[in-house]
Amino acid sequence: MLKHHLFQQALPVLEQIEKAGFEAYFVGGCVRDALLGKDISDVDIATSAFPQEVKHIFKKTVDVGIEHGTVMVLFNDNTYEVTTFRTESTYQDFRRPDKVEFVRSLEEDLKRRDFTINALAMDRRGHLYDFHNGQVDLHHQCIRAVGCAHERFHEDALRMMRAVRFAGQLGFEIDDKTQEGIEKNAHLLKKIAVERIQVEWEKLMMSSFKKNGIDIFLKTGLYRYCPEFAEHKDALQRLGNDVFVLETDAMYWTILLYYMGIKDTDAKQVLKSWKLSNQLIDDVSILLRILFFRKERDWTVDDLFQIGKRLSVQGETLAYLLCLTSEKTEVADLYDALPIKTVKDLALNGKEIMALLQQETGGKYLGELIEKIRVNVLHSVLENNKEELTRFVKENRE
Structure with a gap:
C-alpha cells in the first residue's frame, strides 16, 4: 500500500506530526485508489493537530484554507495540504458549512466525508481505518453515502454530481438509498456554482465508464438542473452510448x-x-x-x-x-x-514591401497587398521567394 512514491515522499510529513505528539493519516481518494490498484496523482493528509500547531511543527507553511483547517506544508521541495480533523455545522448554501469545529478524533472527521469509499484513512505503517465499511463497498463496486444520503446532499449538493462522476470513472453502481437521495435532492444542484458543476461534468464526460455515469445522471434527473441540458436528454443519452x-x-x-x-x-x-x-x-x-x-x-x-x-x-x-x-x-x-502556415512565412514582410513601393507608412493598401500575396502563395499561383514576390509587388503597385 505504501510503496507508491507519493506515499514514500510524504511519510516524513506524517512522522514529523507524530513526533510532535499528534495523529496523522493519508485520507480520501489516495487511499481509495491505492486499494483499487490505480495510479495516485496526489495525497491528502489529515491530522489531529490544529492549524496553528501544524504551522509550529514545520518551518515553511502557507495558509491556503486555514479557516477550514487546511495548511499547505512545504517539505523537501514538495507541497502537502494538511487538514485538521473537523466537524461541520449546517450548510445554508448547500455547499459550504456555516461553521467548522476542529476536533481531535479521526472517526469524527471521517463521518463528514461524502461516500464510504472516500471515508478511508491509512497511517504511516500502512494500517487502514475504515469506520463505514468502505472496503466492503469497494469490493462490491458500490458508491454509498456516509450515513444518511439526504443529509450528505443537503450539506453539499455538489456531492450528487461527484456520485455520478465516480460511477463513470470507476464503473461502480450507486447504492439504492444513495440514488434515491440524489433523485429527491436533484433540484438543489441549482444552488451550486456552474463552474463547480462543469468540473464534475467534464470528468464524467471523459471517464472510462461514462455510459454508467450518464445513465444515472439522466435517471436521477440531475441533467435537468444543468445549463442547456433540460431539453436534450436524447443527446446526452447518445453521448453516453458512444464508445x-x-x-x-x-x-x-x-x-x-x-x-x-x-x-x-x-x-x-x-x-x-x-x-x-x-x-x-x-x-x-x-x-x-x-x-x-x-x-x-x-x-x-x-x-x-x-x-x-x-x-x-x-x-x-x-x-x-x-x-x-x-x-x-x-x-x-x-x-x-x-506553402505557408502563417503570413509571417511569406518571403517578403511589410517593411520590405513598403521599401519597394517607396512608402514610409503602412495603411489599407499594405494590408490588401499582403492579403493578395498570401492568397496567391497559398494557392500556388506564386512561389514563395523574394524574386517572385518582388515582381508581383511591382506589377501590382497603384
Missing part, C-alpha cells in the same frame, strides 16, 4: 453540441452558460464548423490555413467517427504540405 475515446474536452463538447443540434454560430451562447474558457469556446465553435462543412465537401487549403493543424486533425477525426465522411483525410499531411 469513442477522444483526446480533449473540446472534442467531447463538440460531439455533445452536434448531437444537440447546435450550430457553430450558436455554440458560444450555450458554452458560455457553462462558464467555459474563451479558448475552449473558440475551439468547439471551430470543430463544429468543421463537422458541418465536412458533410458537404472536402478540405481546401483555405480551411487548413485558417483553422490550423491541431484543430484540423481533431475535426477530421470527429467527422470520421460520426460517419460524416466515408474516408478519413490525412489532414496533417495536407497541412504540412501548405
Whole structure:
C-alpha cells in the first residue's frame, strides 16, 4: 500500500506530526485508489493537530484554507495540504458549512466525508481505518453515502454530481438509498456554482465508464438542473452510448453540441452558460464548423490555413467517427504540405514591401497587398521567394 512514491515522499510529513505528539493519516481518494490498484496523482493528509500547531511543527507553511483547517506544508521541495480533523455545522448554501469545529478524533472527521469509499484513512505503517465499511463497498463496486444520503446532499449538493462522476470513472453502481437521495435532492444542484458543476461534468464526460455515469445522471434527473441540458436528454443519452475515446474536452463538447443540434454560430451562447474558457469556446465553435462543412465537401487549403493543424486533425477525426465522411483525410499531411502556415512565412514582410513601393507608412493598401500575396502563395499561383514576390509587388503597385 505504501510503496507508491507519493506515499514514500510524504511519510516524513506524517512522522514529523507524530513526533510532535499528534495523529496523522493519508485520507480520501489516495487511499481509495491505492486499494483499487490505480495510479495516485496526489495525497491528502489529515491530522489531529490544529492549524496553528501544524504551522509550529514545520518551518515553511502557507495558509491556503486555514479557516477550514487546511495548511499547505512545504517539505523537501514538495507541497502537502494538511487538514485538521473537523466537524461541520449546517450548510445554508448547500455547499459550504456555516461553521467548522476542529476536533481531535479521526472517526469524527471521517463521518463528514461524502461516500464510504472516500471515508478511508491509512497511517504511516500502512494500517487502514475504515469506520463505514468502505472496503466492503469497494469490493462490491458500490458508491454509498456516509450515513444518511439526504443529509450528505443537503450539506453539499455538489456531492450528487461527484456520485455520478465516480460511477463513470470507476464503473461502480450507486447504492439504492444513495440514488434515491440524489433523485429527491436533484433540484438543489441549482444552488451550486456552474463552474463547480462543469468540473464534475467534464470528468464524467471523459471517464472510462461514462455510459454508467450518464445513465444515472439522466435517471436521477440531475441533467435537468444543468445549463442547456433540460431539453436534450436524447443527446446526452447518445453521448453516453458512444464508445469513442477522444483526446480533449473540446472534442467531447463538440460531439455533445452536434448531437444537440447546435450550430457553430450558436455554440458560444450555450458554452458560455457553462462558464467555459474563451479558448475552449473558440475551439468547439471551430470543430463544429468543421463537422458541418465536412458533410458537404472536402478540405481546401483555405480551411487548413485558417483553422490550423491541431484543430484540423481533431475535426477530421470527429467527422470520421460520426460517419460524416466515408474516408478519413490525412489532414496533417495536407497541412504540412501548405506553402505557408502563417503570413509571417511569406518571403517578403511589410517593411520590405513598403521599401519597394517607396512608402514610409503602412495603411489599407499594405494590408490588401499582403492579403493578395498570401492568397496567391497559398494557392500556388506564386512561389514563395523574394524574386517572385518582388515582381508581383511591382506589377501590382497603384
